[in-house]
Amino acid sequence: MNWIANNLDQVGQLTLAHLAIALPPIVLSFVISVPIGWLANRLRWSRGILRWSSGALLTLCVLLYAIPSFPLFVALPSLIGTGLRDPVNVVVGLTLYGIALMVRTSADGLAAVDPDVRESATAVGFSGWSRFWRVELPLSAPVLLAGLRVVAVSTVSLTTVGAVLGISSLGTLFTDGFQRNIPAEIATGIVVTMAIALIIDAILVLVGRLLLPWVRATSRAGGPRTSRSVKQAVVT
């Protein structure tokens, strides 16, 4: 405990550095994955080679996750022209991992929108664009949010890997703690990293509740509205 009290400043600075690396990939992978997921869905409903390319696109994105992180962070500087110790390397690498997790979820979430609802939105006069923003995206939001929560905690945790390359984050507490044999420092790194992951997760849940009030109303009323649940609905 003494160690923490004496190094509070350093822990605070590393926490900020950690957030500066972890937050952009969370946002970026979401913003990049949703259009890719949308595209994969569009291709899935077309014919021939295009239909095949939908599966290829999804598989390609998921394969990103199979690239080992250490070699990726080492190789990225030469690929994107950054310095070996530039935090941007980690941001880019984590964004790629985030995309790997998020693209499949985005495609599944958008595909799971009730076709009846999509059709009725078209029938009353939503254009393709407004239907995406006002119907398909909000209705797939619960699934997207679930995916984003996984990306968020995973990204916060993976950010520590950068420390091995000398990029400051809470991971620095592990490398430094190991080298100087200070167990309290290692423990602090682990606990603070997990705490940040939990806090970000809690914020996402809260934002979800605020932005998607209909989800709770619907689950209280007995599950999402499907054509079946309407048929079974209680009489007026």
Added chain:
Amino acid sequence: MIEFRSVSKQFPGGTVAVNDFSLVIPSRKTTVLVGSSGSGKTTILRMINRMIDPTSGSIEIDGEDISTLQPVKLRRRIGYVMQNSGLLPHFSVIDNVATVPILSGMPKKKAREQSLALLDTVGLDRSLAHRYPSQLSGGQQQRVGVARGLAANPNILLMDEPFGAVDPIVRAELQAELIRLQRELDKTVVFVTHDIDEAFLLGDQVVILETGGHIVQVGSPTEILSDPANDFVASFIGADKGKRALTIRKTPRGEILVDSEGRAAGVLVPAQDGADR
């Protein structure tokens, strides 16, 4: 007036859903398309708001060829009510009703005020305005669906088996409500159903369809019942058997009408003026 001229629709898989279909749907009347599954009735309905485009032939609304109109704009001026309401689950009742006016550019506040009034029109309590569709019963959801269909004050209202998924008691209520609404609002209603009783109850003009959108008979319920075009129609409307084939039976207390099963179905009373449709 909506006019179909030799309209055919072949789907990409090769199925011919509608083959050489021609029909005039008069304004300010209710036209009911009735037929079993595969008769192409829903395809015909959806061609009116260009949810489906015909492979050949043309469709005109008040003399205007709809293939020259922008589908999105066309749909916004035609009311559409579907089975299972088709309400947006993430919009409150009031926002569902206000959807089309807001899409067409009406200020939100005004659209919501107008939608509240529409809830009254379809017989829904205003206290339901801020609920979500999932919190309503099936019958209430259909009423919201009708209110949404009326929100842009369209001349044409398309109804695709709107009461197919509710139980018989609620269905009867909704049918009565639609008859009342139609008396007040005078829309051109095109209604699709597979239920011949519903067709006769609601339709000024009833169109009986066979596979491929082939018209077997068009006429008022009276015309069809009194003179079925062929055995198919007679059997479809049940004129040859069951509850529509009534005979008079004398009883000690007077004459009653019985159906073919011998069950009492009603009594004969003197005709009222104007009861003929």
